[in-house]
Amino acid sequence: MGVTDLLDGEWRRPARALLTIRRVECGLFLALPFLVVAVVVGVLTGPAQGTAVAALGAVVTGLALVSIRRRWHAWGYAERDDDLLVRRGVLIRRTSVVPYGRMQYVDVTAGPLDRRLGLARVTLHTAAAASDASIPGLPEAEATRLRDRLAALGEARAAGL
Amino acid sequence: MSDEGWRRLHPLTPLLRGWRFLLLVAAGLGQQSLRGDGLDRTYLGLAILGATAIALLVASVAWRRTRYRLTDTELQVDSGVLQRRSRRVPLARLQAVDVVRPLVARVLGLAELRLEVVGGGSSSEAPLSYLTEEDAQALRHRMLASTTGPTAGPAQAPADAVLVSVPTGTLVASVLLGGPLLATIVLLLLLVGAAAVQATAAVGFLVAALPVYAGVVTVAGKRVLEEYGFTVEESPQGLRLRHGLLDTRSQTIPQGRVQAIRILEPLLWRPFGWVRVEVDVAGYSGGHGEQQAATKALLPVAPRALAQALVGRVLGGPLPAAVAPVPARAAWRAPLSRRRLRAGLDHRHLVTTRGVLTTTTDVVPLAKVQSLRLTSGPWQQRLRLATVHADTAGRRLRGAQAHHRDAAEAGGLLAELTARTRVARRDSGR
Incomplete structure (x- = not known):
């Protein structure tokens, strides 16, 4: 898209391991429930119905996997001299520009799956509730580096309200 | 810690703080006595007396343990009986200072001072209640003088120039032209429709619709009470708003603290050329419902030219005209409001308009922008x-x-805004 060309910067991506996490989540919360339902339906009403449910589950899971891949590709962030750019989304495309001077605080969070694969999410908060600048799937070292750099830059460029 | 400069709140504070509670107790006990078929009257009287004494005692101790002091850089408030709290409000973080006069306090010539600080949240609001009115006004002056610099001397007289004052007739008419008129029209249409089908149905309808109607009228009445006698004055510390019939409120919006302004033009106001102006000041937590509504308006109703002049004054300069239209194909996404969707940008402000029934104009000073975003949904x-x-x-x-x-x-x-907000931030100084 032309949008991100106008905002030039060195775009980076979340780690590939984020894909793995999303796929595991997809398997746990989508494919597995479908499988259970398919087995239950198959036992209770007959193999034909069970197969139908399983087929439906396979299609839905397939679509989810495609969507996961596309969404991973859509993620990007760029650290520029004065601001951080974050872009994301396929269905709804979003690009955020957050000036370092506007940052109130930075969060680094990691769920159980994230921790296993050594990933973390960095979130920037400004005084505006609508700001959404959050980058998932960063390797821990990169997340810490980003947090420290953002905090330092925020301190240096802090602007009053 | 030196005791120098520490002051207490007004001695009537415990009474004022306690009366609501007492009313509750009295009401509760009264109800009990009605239901409890002639329960022992003396017992009841003693209970009320005891509750009163305890409430007064607690409030008095709280009053004795509360003190405040204004230094050059901060307001210090110590309070709390069991859990002591020592609060320091840096004056540099102050967004606005309001003098609020609830009805009962007003009768006694007392007022409450309410501070709005950066970072919002109800806990960040630091009210000082109650003070004499002169004390409250003087304190407000001193605090604002130290936030805005040496423009105001210590004994600055409040020689404020009135910029706008809203006539009561206009206010009432404008409020009636909103919810109440719409509700009346809808009700009449429904009644006629129901009556055409069956006469008795109309009566049932009326009974059912009455509470809703009463609600609409109450909201309208509340708004008139809150925004009654609305005046906007210019003081050395910024704009001062005064309004309210029962609870009068005077708010000061320090210069350069306005985050965003919205100009509303409801359909029914258009024949009169009226608009409403709302303002957002950072950290204005607003607290409880009614105050929140009261602090919103910069101008409840005024002719457009006047409102625009005031907005220009608040933001310190003329605004760009929102003229840039959206492409014709946007009608597929926003068929009703496409013609209203416009944007204007200069080096200091972004102005956008939208809205179908109520034309809404949003103005944002570029120096106040927190973040910029670009979104695009599937359509x-x-x-x-x-x-x-x-x-x-x-x-x-x-x-x-x-x-x-x-x-x-x-x-x-987006790219242009990114560049211009950067410059605006730098120019506005730290």
Whole structure:
């Protein structure tokens, strides 16, 4: 898209391991429930119905996997001299520009799956509730580096309200 | 710690703080006595007396343990009986100072001082209640004088110039032209419809609709009470708003603290050329419902030219005209409001308009923008459209949005805004 060309910067991506996490989540919360339902339906009403449910589950899971891949590709962030750019989304495309001077605080969070694969999410908060600048799937070292750099830059460029 | 400069709140504070509680107790006990078929009257009297004594005692101790002091850089408030609290409010963080006079306090010539600090939240609000009115006004003056610099001397007289004052007739008419008129029309239409089918149905309908109607009228009445006698004055510390019939409130908005402004023009006001102006100041937590509504308006109703002049004054300069239209294909996404969707940008402000029934104009000073965003939903992507958001701090107005612009133009606007907000931030000084 032309949008991100106008905002030039060195775009980076979340780690590939984020894909793995999303796929595991997809398997746990989508494919597995479908499988259970398919087995239950198959036992209770007959193999034909069970197969139908399983087929439906396979299609839905397939679509989810495609969507996961596309969404991973859509993620990007760029650290520029004065601001951080974050872009994301396929269905709804979003690009955020957050000036370092506007940052109130930075969060680094990691769920159980994230921790296993050594990933973390960095979130920037400004005084505006609508700001959404959050980058998932960063390797821990990169997340810490980003947090420290953002905090330092925020301190240096802090602007009053 | 030296005791120098520490002061207490007004001695009547415990009474004023306690009376609501007492009313509750009395009401509760009264109800009990009615239901409890002639329960022992003396017992009841003793209970009330005891509760009163305890409430007064607690409030008095709280009053004795509360003190405040204004230094050059901060307001210090110590309070609390069991859990002591020592609060320091840096004056540099002060967004606004309000003098509020609830009805009962007003009768006694007392007032409450309410501070709004950066970072909002109800806990950040630091009220001083109650003070004599002179004390409250003097304190407000001193605090604002130290935030805005040496413009005001210590004994500055409040020689405020009235910029706008809203006539009561206009206020009442404008409020009636909103909810009450619409409710009446809807009710009449429904009644006629129901009566045409069956006469008795209309009566049932009326009974059912009455509470809703009463609610609408109550809301309208409340608004008139709150915004009665609305005046906007210019004081050395910034704009001062005064309004209210029963509870009068005077708010000061320090210069350069306005985060966003919204100008509303409801359909029914258009024949009169009236508009309403709302303002958002960072950290204005507003607290409880009614105050929140009261602090919103910069001007409840006024002719457009006057409102625009005032907005220009608040923001310190003329505004760019919102003229840039959206492409014709945006009608597929926003068929009703497409013609209203406009944007204007200069080096200091972004102005956008939208709205179908109520024309809404959002103005954001570029120096106050917190973040910029560009979004494009599935429909918008198909139509090559995108929306540009300029987010600001504050709870009510969330900044300005330029909806459904051509995707390439929106990208350009985002890049332009990024550059211009950077310059504006630097120019506005730290």
